[in-house]
Amino acid sequence: MNIERFEIIEEPIQIQSIIDKVTRSEAGAVTTFVGTVREWTKGRRTLYLEYQAYKPMAIKMLERIGKEIMEKWNETEVAITHRIGRLTISDVAVVIAVSSPHRKAAYEANEYAIERIKQIVPIWKKEHWEDGETWIGDQLENVNYPNGEPTAVFEEGKR
Amino acid sequence: MNIERFEIIEEPIQIQSIIDKVTRSEAGAVTTFVGTVREWTKGRRTLYLEYQAYKPMAIKMLERIGKEIMEKWNETEVAITHRIGRLTISDVAVVIAVSSPHRKAAYEANEYAIERIKQIVPIWKKEHWEDGETWIGDQLENVNYPNGEPTAVFEEGKR
Amino acid sequence: MITVLLFAQLQEEMGKERFELEINELSVQDLKELIKQNYNLNQLDHVMVAINEEYALPSDIVSQGDVVAFIPPVSGG
Amino acid sequence: MITVLLFAQLQEEMGKERFELEINELSVQDLKELIKQNYNLNQLDHVMVAINEEYALPSDIVSQGDVVAFIPPVSGG
Numbered sequence: 001m002n003i004e005r006f007e008i009i010e011e012p013i014q015i016q017s018i019i020d021k022v023t024r025s026e027a028g029a030v031t032t033f034v035g036t037v038r039e040w041t042k043g044r045r046t047l048y049l050e051y052q053a054y055k056p057m058a059i060k061m062l063e064r065i066g067k068e069i070m071e072k073w074n075e076t077e078v079a080i081t082h083r084i085g086r087l088t089i090s091d092v093a094v095v096i097a098v099s100s101p102h103r104k105a106a107y108e109a110n111e112y113a114i115e116r117i118k119q120i121v122p123i124w125k126k127e128h129w130e131d132g133e134t135w136i137g138d139q140l141e142n143v144n145y146p147n148g149e150p151t152a153v154f155e156e157g158k159r
Numbered sequence: 160m161n162i163e164r165f166e167i168i169e170e171p172i173q174i175q176s177i178i179d180k181v182t183r184s185e186a187g188a189v190t191t192f193v194g195t196v197r198e199w200t201k202g203r204r205t206l207y208l209e210y211q212a213y214k215p216m217a218i219k220m221l222e223r224i225g226k227e228i229m230e231k232w233n234e235t236e237v238a239i240t241h242r243i244g245r246l247t248i249s250d251v252a253v254v255i256a257v258s259s260p261h262r263k264a265a266y267e268a269n270e271y272a273i274e275r276i277k278q279i280v281p282i283w284k285k286e287h288w289e290d291g292e293t294w295i296g297d298q299l300e301n302v303n304y305p306n307g308e309p310t311a312v313f314e315e316g317k318r
Numbered sequence: 319m320i321t322v323l324l325f326a327q328l329q330e331e332m333g334k335e336r337f338e339l340e341i342n343e344l345s346v347q348d349l350k351e352l353i354k355q356n357y358n359l360n361q362l363d364h365v366m367v368a369i370n371e372e373y374a375l376p377s378d379i380v381s382q383g384d385v386v387a388f389i390p391p392v393s394g395g
Numbered sequence: 396m397i398t399v400l401l402f403a404q405l406q407e408e409m410g411k412e413r414f415e416l417e418i419n420e421l422s423v424q425d426l427k428e429l430i431k432q433n434y435n436l437n438q439l440d441h442v443m444v445a446i447n448e449e450y451a452l453p454s455d456i457v458s459q460g461d462v463v464a465f466i467p468p469v470s471g472g
Contacts, residue, residue: 016174019193025248028197031190031269034178035472038187038260051471054402054464057448058471082471089184094472101197107270110190114262114472122445122464123471124403135404137441137468153443153450194395210394213325213387216371217394241394253395273395281368281387282394283326294327296364296391312366312373 005079006062008053008123013081013092021079022099029103031110035094037087045130051084051093054122058082061121065113069098072112073105080113082123119152164238165221167214167282172240172251180238181258188262190269194253196246204289210243210252213281217241220280224272228257231271232264239272241282278311320380322353323387331359347376349386365390397457399430400464408436424453426463442467 005021019030037049066078082094096113100106117123125136164180178189196208225237241253255272259265276282284295323336344352346367354362366389367374373389380386400413421429423444431439443466444451450466457463 015178019174023195023249025198028195030193030195032193033262033265034189034191035262036182036187036189039184052403052406053471054400054445054448054466057445057464060448090182103192103194103270103273106192107266111262111266117472118469120450120469121471122402122466122469124467125470126403135407135467136470137403154452211325211329212394213323213368213371213389216368216387219371276395277392279373279392280394281325281389281392283390284393285326294330294390295393296326313375 005077006059006066007081008055008058008062009081009083010085011083013083013095015092015095018079018081018095018097022077022097024077024099027075027077027099027101027106029101029106030097030099031103031106032098033094033096033110033114034092035114037089037091037093039089041127046089047128047130048086048088049093049128050086050126051082052124052126053082053084055084058122062117064120065116068116069109069112073100073109075102076100076105076109078109078113080117082117082121084123164236165218165225166240167212167217167221168240168242169244170242172242172254174251174254177238177240177254177256181236181256183236183258186234186236186258186260186265188260188265189256189258190262190265191257192253192255192269192273193251194273196248196250196252198248200286205248206287206289207245207247208252208287209245209285210241211283211285212241212243214243217280217282221276223279224275227275228268228271232259232268234261235259235264235268237268237272239276241276241280243282319382321385323385325388326390327361328359328365328388328390331361332357341380343379343381345376346374346378346380346386349380350376361390362388396459398462400462402465403467404438405436405442405465405467408438409434418457420456420458422453423451423455423457423463426457427453438467439465 039046062080069076069078077099079097096110098106098110127134127136198205221239228235228237236258238256255269257265257269286293286295320339324332329335350362368387368389369384397416401409406412427439445464445466446461
């Protein structure tokens with residue numbers, strides 16, 4: 001697996017370059033997910049966001065997601081780039097590209113990737129609202145961390 | 160609905176420009192599907208493809224798919240461009256972009272779009288193999304056209 | 319008069335993209351029969367028909383001035 | 396000695412990104428307790444711990460030279 005397929009960067013993400021990383025002559029389908037900064041969340045207005053990462057571990061976790069995907073859907077290839085730092089409305093925060101000979105797998109694997117990012121990749125978002133600021137946690141809203149032990153972060157077999 | 164969101168073109172597709180058509184500050188998720196020309200199909204090697212379209216009707220059908228999606232998943236926006244003419248290996252044949260405030264809808268609507276394209280949009284692909292050429296039909300393999308009447312092409316209520 | 323459009327393998331089989339027919343009114347089904355018998359097109363069974371860019375049923379009526387397209391199974395995407 | 400890394404709200408609460416602790420060996424659970432009591436960090440209950448960039452269990456042992464990161468619920472994507 002090419003390590004540069006999983007990156008944390010501070011500059012704007014070039015979507016095409018992420019797609020290029022997974023494009024190959026055997027794969028007829030490439031799906032991408034582009035996560036952008038939303039202006040309104042439940043009636044509250046965002047001015048800008050700040051993303052912070054534990055960079056070396058975040059890259060490791062992205063690589064792990066890539067590995068999980070290639071095990072679940074063989075023949076797929078994955079590239080993920082997450083941007084950190086200060087982002088304003090409609091800026092691209094994350095791009096996930098998955099290529100596959102079969103489109104079904106390309107969609108499924110892509111959706112799996114974003115779910116896993118929200119579970120295990122050490123990146124945090126600080127919302128700067130019109131009327132205050134907050135660090136956001138637990139976006140999935142179904143991850144409970146009793147005793148700081150979400151099983152989802154452990155590789156199968158470790159527990 | 161902006162009519163230019165649904166296009167049939169003969170030049171290379173700029174993926175970013177399709178994404179830009181649906182990006183907006185209310186939508187935090189954009190999914191894309193990029194269909195590229197595959198070199199190998201069941202052990203047979205493709206040299207190049209030729210796509211032909213019944214252009215005005217193909218655009219109408221793309222618009223209809225967009226309308227169907229906005230009815231099924233409100234809050235989504237859709238843009239689709241299909242390229243026709245001669246395409247070689249790894250060239251981009253089709254790009255579908257869907258934006259939504261909710262990522263689940265963005266994935267589902269995108270997959271719906273490619274399924275519908277393969278059912279109702281009058282575009283045909285001619286494979287030029289190493290050892291011959293064929294017009295390809297019925298890609299979905301589950302669309303049967305007995306008496307030339309696939310119900311899938313009719314709008315609900317028409318029959 | 320109606321205009322008939324052909325695509326993909328039908329276009330190659332017939333050697334042209336379009337032709338005109340001097341008819342006033344008939345059903346899609348009857349038009350298919352007529353063309354099968356007179357034009358030596360053998361692949362019409364699995365072919366859809368569109369009238370003026372909308373898919374039509376076998377019982378729909380083709381009238382003067384209509385553009386009728388024969389749509390073989392599509393393969394875009 | 397071990398190195399402790401802090402992120403997001405923990406970093407702001409503590410006013411620093413990292414600090415060092417003169418300890419030899421103790422469990423993740425005990426380390427959390429120790430830090431709760433000595434450093435006035437109140438939000439540690441829902442915080443995961445990573446040792447050398449891998450998630451750790453409460454029973455895992457932190458040893459000399461390890462880098463321990465406190466990982467509040469993540470919110471990337």
